[in-house]
Amino acid sequence: MDLHSRLLSRRGFLRGGLALGGVLYTVPGLFADQLAKTPPTTEGPFYPDKLPLDTDNDLLILNDTLTPAIGEVTYLSGRVLDQGGNPLRNVVVEIWQCDGNGAYLHSGTGNANRRDKNFQGYGRFTTGVKGEYLFRTIKPVPYPGRTPHIHFIVKKGDRKLITSQLFVTGHPENAGDGVLRGVRDPIDRELLMCDFKPLKDSKLGELAATFDIVVGLTPERP
Amino acid sequence: MQRFPRFLVLAVGLGLIALASLGLAQPGQPKGGTANVDAFVARLMAFDKNADGKLAKDEVTDERLLRLFERADANKDNTVTKEELVALATQEVALGGQPGGGQPGQKDGGGKGGFQKDGFGKDGGKGGFQKDGFGKDAFGKDGFGKDKGGFGKDGFGGFGRPQVGVLVPTFLQDRLKMTDGQKKELEALQKEIDGKLEKLLTEEQRKQLKEMKEGAGGPPRP
Numbered sequence: 001m002d003l004h005s006r007l008l009s010r011r012g013f014l015r016g017g018l019a020l021g022g023v024l025y026t027v028p029g030l031f032a033d034q035l036a037k038t039p040p041t042t043e044g045p046f047y048p049d050k051l052p053l054d055t056d057n058d059l060l061i062l063n064d065t066l067t068p069a070i071g072e073v074t075y076l077s078g079r080v081l082d083q084g085g086n087p088l089r090n091v092v093v094e095i096w097q098c099d100g101n102g103a104y105l106h107s108g109t110g111n112a113n114r115r116d117k118n119f120q121g122y123g124r125f126t127t128g129v130k131g132e133y134l135f136r137t138i139k140p141v142p143y144p145g146r147t148p149h150i151h152f153i154v155k156k157g158d159r160k161l162i163t164s165q166l167f168v169t170g171h172p173e174n175a176g177d178g179v180l181r182g183v184r185d186p187i188d189r190e191l192l193m194c195d196f197k198p199l200k201d202s203k204l205g206e207l208a209a210t211f212d213i214v215v216g217l218t219p220e221r222p
Numbered sequence: 223m224q225r226f227p228r229f230l231v232l233a234v235g236l237g238l239i240a241l242a243s244l245g246l247a248q249p250g251q252p253k254g255g256t257a258n259v260d261a262f263v264a265r266l267m268a269f270d271k272n273a274d275g276k277l278a279k280d281e282v283t284d285e286r287l288l289r290l291f292e293r294a295d296a297n298k299d300n301t302v303t304k305e306e307l308v309a310l311a312t313q314e315v316a317l318g319g320q321p322g323g324g325q326p327g328q329k330d331g332g333g334k335g336g337f338q339k340d341g342f343g344k345d346g347g348k349g350g351f352q353k354d355g356f357g358k359d360a361f362g363k364d365g366f367g368k369d370k371g372g373f374g375k376d377g378f379g380g381f382g383r384p385q386v387g388v389l390v391p392t393f394l395q396d397r398l399k400m401t402d403g404q405k406k407e408l409e410a411l412q413k414e415i416d417g418k419l420e421k422l423l424t425e426e427q428r429k430q431l432k433e434m435k436e437g438a439g440g441p442p443r444p
Binding site for chain 2: 193
């Protein structure tokens with residue numbers, strides 16, 4: 001009898017067996033139809049060093065001022081899932097990106113003198129029962145030396161489940177981007193691509209982008 | 223001899239399995255994410271549920287990979303054969319991990335294209351980014367490198383594709399704290415160079431340059 005069956009058959013180790021089941025869930029071959037994990041990439045140097053007062057999911061309007069930020073308005077949504085395709089509820093999705101002038105919400109950013117004060121630069125959303133998240137932001141633009149991208153982190157409590165970046169499908173700068181090229185597997189690179197399409201019925205030329213994030217979960221200790 | 227406690231044996235066993243599972247990559251992905259054509263093909267052919275040696279569109283249950291499927295489907299018959307996968311893989315695998323074609327700042331070849339594991343370059347001295355993203359001197363130890371004009375292989379300190387035709391971009395002028403006098407002289411120099419460059423290039427080349435410039439961080443479109 002193999003180790004798996006031996007351990008699960010022992011009544012006294014049922015709890016351990018459940019934990020083992022959780023561990024074996026990540027063993028390739030044992031469970032088919034696993035979704036590929038969204039690959040991690042570097043956090044980069046510009047995670048906000050001072051979080052804004054306004055940390056909601058609308059990056060366009062800062063503290064109720066009515067002047068919107070400069071850029072192509074985009075509704076970015078998706079789901080956070082585990083590899084079995086199950087939604088992760090109550091996890092926090094954070095995004096941050098440079099504004100339309102190429103400045104981040106960070107004291108060390110380039111283009112600091114041109115920072116768009118009506119762009120929040122950072123947003124946060126807690127997923128609902130279906131694992132879904134939603135942000136209103138701008139389509140990312142190039143930052144010196146980088147192709148357009150949006151940084152994201154998914155956290156469960158204090159634990160980071162993934163840190164990565166999403167990119168604009170087909171952008172000409174992608175081929176030269178060092179971070180993206182550092183993702184060696186072309187399938188992994190594909191998993192970081194996001195389409196920015198015109199939002200149906202929008203009279204304002206807004207865009208819609210859908211990006212599902214698949215995370216691997218380490219097992220709970222018994 | 224004392225009987226070795228069973229729970230201890232199993233705890234060690236569980237621990238070992240937990241460790242082993244951490245070391246295992248997701249299904250079909252070779253350890254370390256090494257990109258090669260075989261691995262790419264194998265990873266996608268894992269979706270071939272009916273094992274007929276090709277992929278039908280509805281077999282690709284991970285929606286995020288449908289774009290890749292469409293790229294692979296060269297003859298647009300909604301089926302992807304192994305040959306079509308190999309052809310796509312050969313193209314796409316080649317894009318990963320190599321120094322970007324448009325990355326200056328590589329005085330001695332650079333090799334890693336100015337971007338190391340963390341995406342931002344361990345060795346700022348070669349003109350890449352420093353480990354923390356920008357380091358003290360965003361342009362590496364030797365500033366602009368040999369060519370202070372900003373052109374040339376190492377003129378941009380690893381900032382990715384050079385903004386062709388621009389002597390000193392505005393964000394750099396600010397960083398360098400150029401005086402008004404300097405800026406005026408630079409402007410005159412820029413005009414002179416623009417004129418000469420325009421005479422030098424053909425219509426087609428000028429068009430290409432314009433497209434590159436817009437992709438490399440021009441002002442956002444309204």
